[in-house]
Amino acid sequence: MVIEWIRRALSGKTAPETMAALREQAARMPLLAGLNEAELSRLIELAAWVLRSKSFSGQDGVRLSARSCASVALQMALPAMNLGKAALSGWNDVVLYPSPFVARDIWMDGIGLQHESESVLIGQARQDGPVVLSLPDARASEQLDGWNVVIHEVAHKLDMLNGPANGSPPLHKGMQQAQWSRVWSRGYRLLCRMLDRGIDPGWLDPYAAENPAEFFAVLSEAFFELPHQLKLDSPELYEQLVLFYRQDPAARLPEPEAEPAQGPAF
Secondary structure, three states, rough: HHHHHHHHHHOOOOHHHHHHHHHHHHHHHHHHHHOOHHHHHHHHHHHHHHHHHHHEEOOOOOOHHHHHHHHHHHHHOOOOOOOOOHHHOOEEEEEEOOOOOOEEEEEEEOOOEEEEEEEEOOEEEEEOOOEEHHHHHHHOOOOOOOHHHHHHHHHHHHHHHHHHOOOOOOOOOOOHHHHHHHHHHHHHHHHHHHHHHOOOOOOOOOOHHHOOOHHHHHHHHHHHHHHHHHHHOOOOOOOOHHHHHHHHHHHHHOOOOOOOOOOOOO
């Protein structure tokens, strides 16, 4: 089994049953609604590459099923669907836990003292390491509710393609760094001011105000899951994300039946 997997990985081929599992899983996911056949085929091919090129492992007793791996791979591939394999390069492992997990971080302060802290997380993307996810939360992210831990961590990985995550990923030809910086800085400052004044940001997760890197990751979640609300309330940010991800989810996903909650007008 392992030898066959290595052979297929080196040859760039995916087993037919894996392709079938990806296509069946994609049909079950509201997140992927509206993709045309060409887009869906491109997404599945990229997800198959993710499964071939990344090592998926379960921790603390997690038993990985074909359906679970397909779900995670499809969600990882969605932000990079029109960016290609290079967007998901530079890391090799996907680690899945049965629940939120404890992450330990070590850092040096300004005077050279070493510190260590622990956090309970549902997802983590390390610049020098894997994407780590709580499997139940990753599976719950298939829905269109504005919250997606897989897309969130992939957004961090994209942000890290040009250094530590800071909310300023490498832009494509034709995009303007000055415009990106202006739009994102203004949006982030406005959100922070709103929260400081006790104003409810509506549909937007307040965690976006943690720092500019989290602002980019949380807005990326909203871009793929609540595109109509984001486009209505923050058209400039939405347009920057359309240019960056080379996708327009608002054009393919149905508008919500309920009146959208009032959000920030960035």
